[in-house]
Amino acid sequence: MATTVKVSARIPPALAKEMEKLIEAGIYSNKSEIIKDALREFLLKKKYLQVDESEYIKNMLRAVEPILAEDWESEADAHWDEYGEIDYEPNKTQRRA
Numbered sequence: 001m002a003t004t005v006k007v008s009a010r011i012p013p014a015l016a017k018e019m020e021k022l023i024e025a026g027i028y029s030n031k032s033e034i035i036k037d038a039l040r041e042f043l044l045k046k047k048y049l050q051v052d053e054s055e056y057i058k059n060m061l062r063a064v065e066p067i068l069a070e071d072w073e074s075e076a077d078a079h080w081d082e083y084g085e086i087d088y089e090p091n092k093t094q095r096r097a
Contacts, residue, residue: 009035 028034
């Protein structure tokens with residue numbers, strides 16, 4: 001059983017040219033990777049649009065919370081801890097006296 005399925009599509013020359021630019025820039029290795037990435041994004045967008053707005057927000061927050069938590073704990077973020085005397089920790093919202 002194949003792990004992939006071949007799908008053919010006709011696209012405007014301008015889109016094909018843009019795809020080539022992405023490949024030449026090293027962002028993608030080939031056209032298939034671009035198409036798979038675009039299709040994943042499209043399907044995720046459609047999936048999230050099928051739920052109500054509050055559910056969409058919950059799903060998006062659930063997706064970014066691990067990234068934000070990691071960022072809050074990073075050494076690079078420590079620079080901003082005392083910036084402008086505003087506490088940027090997520091669980092503290094009051095200005096320092």
